[in-house]
Amino acid sequence: MIRVTLPAHLRKLAHVDGEVKLEVDGQVTQHAVLDALEARYPMLRGTIRDQVTQKRRAFVRFFACQEDLSHEPPDAPLPDAVARGAEPFMIVGAIAGG
Numbered sequence: 001m002i003r004v005t006l007p008a009h010l011r012k013l014a015h016v017d018g019e020v021k022l023e024v025d026g027q028v029t030q031h032a033v034l035d036a037l038e039a040r041y042p043m044l045r046g047t048i049r050d051q052v053t054q055k056r057r058a059f060v061r062f063f064a065c066q067e068d069l070s071h072e073p074p075d076a077p078l079p080d081a082v083a084r085g086a087e088p089f090m091i092v093g094a095i096a097g098g
Contacts, residue, residue: 002033003088010048010091014041019088028083030062031074048091063090 004020011017022036031054038045049056054074056062062069065079065087081087 001085005088005090007093059094061092061094
């Protein structure tokens with residue numbers, strides 16, 4: 001069971017409180033986790049990654065095990081602690097300013 005945390009606005013959109021728990025078949029990658037998340041919560045399609053290119057949206061970041069995984073290849077395996085459900089895969093809304 002994969003644990004996923006969402007920013008408040010996406011939790012509200014998906015009508016969930018707290019963490020989301022997902023079953024991911026096969027290798028646990030960003031791509032596989034996002035596929036499972038969007039399959040279970042179709043209202044999130046297009047909010048985290050572009051529906052056509054599948055690339056991460058500019059103001060969305062991915063973290064796990066105290067590491068920024070935002071620029072990792074989407075098909076690279078996530079840390080073992082995430083795959084075991086010991087650590088969450090965190091989707092965070094980034095803030096820009098100047």
